[in-house]
Amino acid sequence: MRDRMQRLRRGAVTGVGIAATTIVLAGCSGNDNKQNSLHPAGPAAHKILNLFSPFFWVAVVIGVGVVGMTIFVALRFRVRPGEERSPVQTHGNTVLEVSWTIIPFLILMVMAVPTVATIFNLAKTPKGNDVVHIEVAARQWFWQYTYTDPSTGFLTANEMHIPVDRPVLLTLTSNNVIHSFWVPELAGKKDVVPGHPNTLTIEADRPGTFLGQCAEYCGLSHANMRLRVVAQTQADYDQWVRQQQTPLPADKVQEFDKTISGEWGCTACHSVTNRVAKGPDQVGASVGPNLTHVGDRAAFAGDIYPMQLDPLTKWIYDAPHQKPAGKLVNWMPNFSSKGMSEKQAGDIARFLLCDTATNPASHPECK
Ligand code: CUA
8 A cells, every 4th residue: 555655656756757847848949939059040159059969969878878877776786675685895996986087087188179179269250341340238138239330330229130141240348237148049158247348259141030138147137138130131231221320300309309308308318319420439328228210120128028009108108117127227217107198108109119110111000
């Protein structure tokens, strides 16, 4: 009776274990999660996968061998019912101890060769006219991109566009805490450290949208610090650049700077001018995301909400409840508590969505 209960309990524990493992592993599967380093879309990501795959299989062989031998020995030499003997007592075995020290040492030495080679290879700075230069500034909690090449020269946020088959050299900076820039399908992670600019090269070998996110805990909304990279053919990319370079009409700039900001103080953190002729620090304010063509982006608020009228209205009405910030961060205020009505929030949202978009008709709400 007792035996049966024990067996039942053991069976149940095993079943739950297998089910839990399956559910957890299911989270890693699928090619549509857009953050899959097993699904590389560029040279850097391919090099990392090429390193990972053989090491993974070496680890599988070693892991299965060790666990298999442990189970075999435990079963083969277990004490059987009624058996009284004690095992022979030994202390140390020189041959065994020397060999299980030397074998892992050799395995690690062999693995170190391609690892170090890949690290140096990925750290190389690309040179030439082909290279696209973008300064990435990590903020709490969004990403700011400054396109610094003479042919570009503008500022945007969260959504980065790049041309396919051209190396993109990112310079990573932070003015607050440590973040980590990570787009798994394009490259590995690189920490974004205050006072210590790092560089990272990304490149896409096909057009597409690649999602990424901050990979270093950086405060309450760390998980809400996402980003997207849109890789485009050279022609599409050139068109996007021209759109970004096109300033908003003067009356729109005035409406934002005078009317909207006059009432709510938006320009303390945001700007609807994105040209960087005088250097990134002199354009608008970079406290919050640059809003020049915010209506062209697919998402907002650190790429967490879709660029649609409803979520944008809720955001402007009461941002702190849409994205936790805590008390340590100077953050978009709760305008509903400052007397803003939902109607007013909706009007500002409509301005940002429809009046900053290159093609307002792409938003059904703007028709
Ligand atoms: Cu930024 Cu985590």
